[in-house]
Amino acid sequence: MKIVIKIGGQAAEDRQGRRRLGRQIRDLCRSGHRVAVVHGGGKALTETLTRFGIATEFYQGLRVTDAATRDVALMVLAGLINKTWVAELEAQGQPALGICGGDGGLVVARKIAAGANGSRKDLGFVGRPSKINSTVLDAAFQKGLVPVVASLGLSPAGEYLNINADDLAAALAVALQAHRLLYLTESGGVWDAERRLLPIVKLGEIQNLIQKGIVRDGMIPKLRSCARTLRNGVGEIDIMAPDIPAGLERAIRRSASFGTRIVKT
Numbered sequence: 001m002k003i004v005i006k007i008g009g010q011a012a013e014d015r016q017g018r019r020r021l022g023r024q025i026r027d028l029c030r031s032g033h034r035v036a037v038v039h040g041g042g043k044a045l046t047e048t049l050t051r052f053g054i055a056t057e058f059y060q061g062l063r064v065t066d067a068a069t070r071d072v073a074l075m076v077l078a079g080l081i082n083k084t085w086v087a088e089l090e091a092q093g094q095p096a097l098g099i100c101g102g103d104g105g106l107v108v109a110r111k112i113a114a115g116a117n118g119s120r121k122d123l124g125f126v127g128r129p130s131k132i133n134s135t136v137l138d139a140a141f142q143k144g145l146v147p148v149v150a151s152l153g154l155s156p157a158g159e160y161l162n163i164n165a166d167d168l169a170a171a172l173a174v175a176l177q178a179h180r181l182l183y184l185t186e187s188g189g190v191w192d193a194e195r196r197l198l199p200i201v202k203l204g205e206i207q208n209l210i211q212k213g214i215v216r217d218g219m220i221p222k223l224r225s226c227a228r229t230l231r232n233g234v235g236e237i238d239i240m241a242p243d244i245p246a247g248l249e250r251a252i253r254r255s256a257s258f259g260t261r262i263v264k265t
Helices: 009-013 015-030 043-051 066-092 135-142 165-176 203-209 219-231 247-251
Strands: 002-007 034-039 094-098 106-114 118-133 146-150 152-155 160-163 181-186 199-204 235-240 260-263
Touching: 002 015, 002 165, 009 094, 015 034, 015 066, 034 066, 034 135, 034 165, 043 066, 066 094, 066 146, 106 247, 118 152, 118 165, 135 146, 152 199, 160 165, 165 181, 165 219, 181 203, 181 219, 199 203, 203 219, 203 260, 219 235, 219 260, 235 247
Parallel strands: 002 034, 002 181, 034 146, 094 146, 106 152, 118 160, 181 235, 199 260
Antiparallel strands: 106 118, 152 160, 235 260
């Protein structure tokens, strides 16, 4: 089974949590699954930007990225955080390959703008995957490696663009025709306005949840990514917390859903 796992940036902050996840990913590989990991790093990126005196701005859950922010994102995401996850997997006995979307022609991205009520906002060097070349991922799988992908890609002109990690995970899952996509996130799932966990969300409900303000901030691009992914061949998506004991294996076996499962119907 091909599995794409998106790990939220906050998971990298907890050494014990990294160790537990590293073991679970190793065990999935030893069970014969082919696993690709996509990671963000929002908290570490924001902290580093602050140290450099660079302001942070978000719009509709996406980080506004000027040239300076983009350069720091390269340093933090493709550097420190990416290599931290590679080191953790290697420590658990699972060989890994740390890359970003610019390596091996993996991700061609196009610049995007965000808007509401007819207005548009320039987000700077923010992109969305427009083309995926999975050759480098397939080569890693053949060698028994886990590709660990930082959420950056190249524009057709060769400019690095900051990509929302949820969008990147969704695009890779579609390109690989992955059987499962798992988002590991601090929220642990999708919650309604009364802070009740929604165990199941159907594709047709997503836009309504956004329009009514039931979901907000970073959950908006996550659910939009889920919608695009379900429409393009991936069967089911789980949004769950990263600290559930044996949570990955249990979710893959469908023995339990610990957060929110996104389904077509």
